[in-house]
Amino acid sequence: MVPVDNEGAERDAPLTAEKTRRTVPLPLTVFFVVAALVAGFVLGRPGHPLDTSADAGFLRDMSTHHAQAVDMAMIIYDETDEPRLKAVSYDIARTQQAQIGRMQGWLVQWGLTARGSQPPMTWMAGHDHGGPSGGAPDRMPGLATDEQMRSLADASGTDAEILFLELMIAHHKGGIEMAEAGADLAGDQMVVTLAGGMGTAQQSEIDLMNDMLVERGAEPVDD
Incomplete structure (x- = not known):
């Protein structure tokens, strides 16, 4: 298995309960987190370098x-x-x-x-x-x-x-x-x-x- 830098994982970590309380309903929060993780898997880290970079x-x-x-x-x-x-x-x-x-x-x-x-x-x-x-x-x-x-x-x-x-x-x-x-x-x-x-x-x-x-x-x- 290829080692993976942990910094990206920390940046993509779900929001804590304290941060989500009284802002976005929990079901929507879960949806957004899952969507972000899927996008991160497909596209890589936001703003990631291109193939020809x-x-x-x-x-x-x-x-x-x-x-x-x-x-x-x-x-x-x-x-x-x-x-x-x-x-x-x-x-x-x-x-x-x-x-x-x-x-x-x-x-x-x-x-x-x-x-x-x-x-x-x-x-x-x-x-x-x-x-x-x-x-x-x-x-x-x-x-x-x-x-x-x-x-x-x-x-x-x-x-x-x-x-x-x-x-x-x-x-x-x-x-x-x-x-x-x-x-x-x-x-x-x-x-x-x-x-x-x-x-x-x-x-x-x-x-x-x-x-x-x-x-x-x-x-x-x-x-």
Whole structure:
């Protein structure tokens, strides 16, 4: 089951008896409450973002981006015995999986599907991201290729740790680019807040992972 944000449920909660007393007869109150709940189920949260909005596009594409980070983190979690890297990879997997649930939950609340009618990354068109002629990026920023994912799965020991750190730093940099665009372009304050928090958290993890690269005799990934 996809987690659902409780804020919408609280806003849609029935009026209390104290608020309805001496105003609207109880049968009519029940009718209006049921009608509101049905409308909320069909249409989503009042004023919800549209299928083609930056909000929906960000939630969908960041969910896909996060899913790869979870896969990468669990690969190295199973491979490494180094306690700090094991803790970092587990935290990345746990945090980003939870955020996937949150983002998919909002889409459900809004009555939107997990996949939209537009190609991935369309929502970023026009944002200052370095894409061609101000259009949408050619590919999702920071996403590892299938070959890189296979290399990570096949690697072992320190080589696997270094490759993971390099790939995850690049992945986080792309995630920050998407998060900054989401915070700028989204209209729903929940999405804006989530995107802003993602950027801050991932930059902190980049700094930590660069330190871990140096500890393993590798060069840090430049900005």
